[in-house]
Amino acid sequence: xxxxxxxxxxxxxxxxxxxxxxxxxxxxxxxxxxxxxxxxxxxxxxxxxxxxxxxxxxxxxxxxxxxxxxxxxxxxxxxxxxxxxxxxxxxxxxxxxxxxxxxxxxxxxxxxxxxxxxxxxxxxxxxxxxxxxxxxxxxxxxxxxxxxxxxxxxxxxxxxxxxxxxxxxxxxxxxxxxxxxxxxxxxxxxxxxxxxxxxxxxxxxxx
Numbered sequence: 001x002x003x004x005x006x007x008x009x010x011x012x013x014x015x016x017x018x019x020x021x022x023x024x025x026x027x028x029x030x031x032x033x034x035x036x037x038x039x040x041x042x043x044x045x046x047x048x049x050x051x052x053x054x055x056x057x058x059x060x061x062x063x064x065x066x067x068x069x070x071x072x073x074x075x076x077x078x079x080x081x082x083x084x085x086x087x088x089x090x091x092x093x094x095x096x097x098x099x100x101x102x103x104x105x106x107x108x109x110x111x112x113x114x115x116x117x118x119x120x121x122x123x124x125x126x127x128x129x130x131x132x133x134x135x136x137x138x139x140x141x142x143x144x145x146x147x148x149x150x151x152x153x154x155x156x157x158x159x160x161x162x163x164x165x166x167x168x169x170x171x172x173x174x175x176x177x178x179x180x181x182x183x184x185x186x187x188x189x190x191x192x193x194x195x196x197x198x199x200x201x202x203x204x205x206x207x
Contacts, residue, residue, distance in 0.1 A: 008034050009041050010058040013051050017106045018099035025051065049114075052107060056120045059104055063124060066092075076135050079184070083177050086155055090172035094162040102163060128152060147183045154179045 002010075012034035016025050025048055027041040034040070045051040070089075076082040093101040104121070111118030129148045136144035158175055161167035 005036070005040070006044055006054075007058075009036070009044060010051075010054045013041075013055045014058060014103045015099055017052075017055065018101070018103035022052075022106050022110050027051075052110065052117065055103065056107060056117060059100070059107075060120070060124060062100065075131070077138075079139060079141075079180055082132070082135055082139075083173065083180055086151070086180075087171065087173040087176040090155060090158050090162070090176065093159050094169060094172075098163070101159065105160070105163070125152065141184055151179060151183055154183075 009030060012030045013025060015033050016029050020029070027045070027048075028038065030041040030051065031038050041051065045054060070085060076085050107117055108121055111121060129145070129152055132151060133144040133148035136147055141147060155176065158167065158172060162169055
């Protein structure tokens with residue numbers, strides 16, 4: 001269990017990354033952001049690489065907390081509830097958690113030249129894909145792993161469009177709904193309780 005000071009330092013590092021980018025990250029700036037005496041950050045993390053690695057671990061920890069809260073009432077039991085969950089994910093990532101999300105993408109870019117960082121972040125991606133695929137499997141959707149991978153790519157695209165100002169920060173539900181409608185088996189429709197059943201003539205649409 002990290003000390004409260006370490007957690008404060010790493011949270012401050014995420015704040016610096018999420019507001020200033022990778023080049024803004026320094027021990028001195030993190031000390032200032034954490035409201036700690038000069039030299040505090042370097043006492044725990046001698047290099048910037050060590051600080052970034054700690055930030056990745058903290059992202060994983062925060063994601064676990066958020067996921068446990070999201071599934072406290074159980075995983076999504078139909079496509080409509082999966083839509084709600086993913087839309088809420090987009091809205092949170094580009095709203096109250098925007099700084100954390102920007103920090104994550106800053107580290108992703110850095111990971112292009114530091115594979116160890118990318119391996120760790122991609123591990124979190126794979127876990128999310130597996131969770132979505134498990135839900136789609138339970139709902140009888142064809143090719144759940146492929147659809148889950150593409151669905152996450154679409155969700156990440158929505159997030160990036162919002163972060164970069166290409167899309168307005170309106171509720172994400174319509175866009176996520178369109179993604180799920182487009183990706184599900186064209187012969188699949190939502191039956192009673194939101195579970196998919198085979199439709200004879202029409203392409204499915206979430207209402």
